[in-house]
Amino acid sequence: MRRDTVTGMTDQTVPTTAAGEAATARGEQTRQLILETAMRLFRERGYARTTMRAIATEAGVAVGNAYYYFQSKEHLIQEFYARTQTEHRTAAQPVLERESDFAARLAGVLHAGIDVLTPSHEFAASFFKTAAEPTSPLSPFSAESSGPREASIGLYADVLAGSTAKVDAELRPQLPELLWLAYMGVVLFWVYDRSPGQARTRQLIDGAVPLVDQLVRLSRLRVLRPVTQQVVSLIHTLRH
């Protein structure tokens, strides 16, 4: 059974047995071996300088074998997404348990996200272009990325839910996704950030969080209600 992504989705082009999840021990072992080798080489040499031949050789298999388990070199990255997302959740947990202030929770979760990404900055930048392509399965907006995406949005739902923040009733249901979008913006900035240790990104978070916090507070204010409603209605329009 040809497996597609780390989410365990079945490849529609090769529908054999119905039990797509039932991977044999032999296959799963090779799959993991190739994956670990690839992740190691990506970190060691960067994405572009790691060839499929090198991955296969180091893993002790044939090139074609790697393509039996992964549709393309790009698909090897999907594993990176899933891992990063899981690590983000773990790293954010203490903050979510400790803090109740909205701004503190948001800042903590954003910083935790960058903490997790930091060791992979160079690597992330080199494959970012792949993720940026709209038609790519690696796009954060793609159907194939829906697993990690939903999980990530859930994280920001928790940021809001566990906080003492008072939010405009109409805005509240939209806010988690908006916060996730803001997180995507931070990641985008981070990828482009050439400052040592990506210090600028930290400044962006520390500067933008109080701003978001204030805007959320002000969303209930009379002068801003029309603007708030405009934002909400724009979101509805765009979502169809």
Next chain:
Amino acid sequence: MRRDTVTGMTDQTVPTTAAGEAATARGEQTRQLILETAMRLFRERGYARTTMRAIATEAGVAVGNAYYYFQSKEHLIQEFYARTQTEHRTAAQPVLERESDFAARLAGVLHAGIDVLTPSHEFAASFFKTAAEPTSPLSPFSAESSGPREASIGLYADVLAGSTAKVDAELRPQLPELLWLAYMGVVLFWVYDRSPGQARTRQLIDGAVPLVDQLVRLSRLRVLRPVTQQVVSLIHTLRH
């Protein structure tokens, strides 16, 4: 003399004569021929399906010759930037001459930008990933794109300068670049927009412009001054 970009920048790796601009008639002719052929094929077949061999063959030259004039296949796209920018300016001119209301000017210029891009939607999406890579010379933030970028920011400076809008004094000097950034956001949305005729992008513009307009107005309001100042100071911090 090996030419680098459409901006006429000299390739530092091959510094021969000082007069880098003095291209001979023969060379310039071949260069234009390759360029026209490439642009035609890109539009006909899309970026990915157009091979350098096909470009060379159709232009009646050798593959290596194309690489004499253009560092890479990607560099052929830089021409697309420059042309698009020029067309955008032209398409926006009537609006800038006619309207004095800020919101009308901004909406007009944004719509003009999408008007110009529309015929290239498929093509743009396919090479977008290239432009998205931070290290790519095609990134809108790169030094090599500074020409078109500055011109584009200038367009938004005109949007503001010719309008009757009253803007917070501290915010005003930052606004053109912020508007350009918003335009980049619109283009990003447009690239991902799968709705027929990219109707969603039009809705985004029509929905977001009044919002921006209101925020700009409110920037002078007492309750929002702190937020405005925060925004301005954040920009300053991030700019170094």
Next chain:
DNA sequence: GCTCCATCTTGAACGCGTTCAACTTATGTC
């Protein structure tokens, strides 16, 4: 033990972007 068949594995081959040493053409100098 034998057969069958899905699963897994192989590596040569393909088309791509890109490079480069060799060659040809044009331009200026005496």
Next chain:
DNA sequence: GACATAAGTTGAACGCGTTCAAGATGGAGC
């Protein structure tokens, strides 16, 4: 006109991601 040098041109070759026909493996049913 002859020479020197810069500008322009060539196409075979390289390394890459990817494909695919062919073969090997291992467990289920008898």
